[in-house]
Amino acid sequence: MPGYTPDREAHLRRLRRIEGQVRGLQRMVTDDVYCIDVLTQVSAATRALQSFALELLSEHMSSCVVDAARNDSDGGEAKIQEASAAIARLVRS
Amino acid sequence: MPGYTPDREAHLRRLRRIEGQVRGLQRMVTDDVYCIDVLTQVSAATRALQSFALELLSEHMSSCVVDAARNDSDGGEAKIQEASAAIARLVRS
């Protein structure tokens, strides 16, 4: 099946779980759940998003960055700079 | 209208927007969008969750913590400790 990868399915499962966490937050707000308990769930959803990002980044380096290091005319420098900028956005978010 | 607060509606609007961002991430993964562009959107969703948390925390301090400082028998210390632990979870997530 073209384009299908096990990774993609795993990513979609993770993102659906995160979507479920965000919908859970909406129910908590609607039900007037105690603020600190809502915050605990926000921290959990934030961590889940960051884990997803780290997984994605690791795969990107194993494939695109490695490939660029071997084949690009600049020795992969453009892809490294692009990945570094993405890492900086993650660290600062 | 009992229980209704303008804050709650604003919170729900924010969370629905974040849910939309997470669904957008699923479409990006399904459409095989370039990894770095997905990461940029993950960073945006993470920041939106953290802004929501900061807003919630600020309101919590203006209401519950202030109230506890004036009326609780421990001078609000338990609520301060609870808020501090929530802040630590945010900083570390």
Place this chain on the structure above:
Amino acid sequence: MPGYTPDREAHLRRLRRIEGQVRGLQRMVTDDVYCIDVLTQVSAATRALQSFALELLSEHMSSCVVDAARNDSDGGEAKIQEASAAIARLVRS
């Protein structure tokens, strides 16, 4: 002894330890220690700074914020806003 507090001494001890970590990083760079090992120490120093900030913030809320909630003419709102802004800087740094 006016102005002396056990907290202050504890804070100075922590900060001297963090200063030691930063000097250790300089030695690692001078000795050409492997980059990943330097990064591990940078993460440790960053976490130590954040723990110090969380401690400071917790004390600030137990003293200044509680005090303002009881005595300030605005019910402590200005101090709450100021603390919230400091928390936002921590979360985003």
Place this chain on the structure above:
Amino acid sequence: MPGYTPDREAHLRRLRRIEGQVRGLQRMVTDDVYCIDVLTQVSAATRALQSFALELLSEHMSSCVVDAARNDSDGGEAKIQEASAAIARLVRS
């Protein structure tokens, strides 16, 4: 001059500046500077450490990771995993 690199000098300058920030924090604590102002400086030092880490990581990828992608028998996978773990520590610190 063996071992000397412009990068190393730049790194040492950055780290000495961060050491200066941490010593400045000690003076602030000794002088009983207002807590929120100390926190602002802690956030600045934390960000400086993180920028240093991001710079180090970017250089590491441009040199070691690229080199491993071309020459290591595992196609650089071990170095990618090692870098990914370091990035995770940074994001979570």
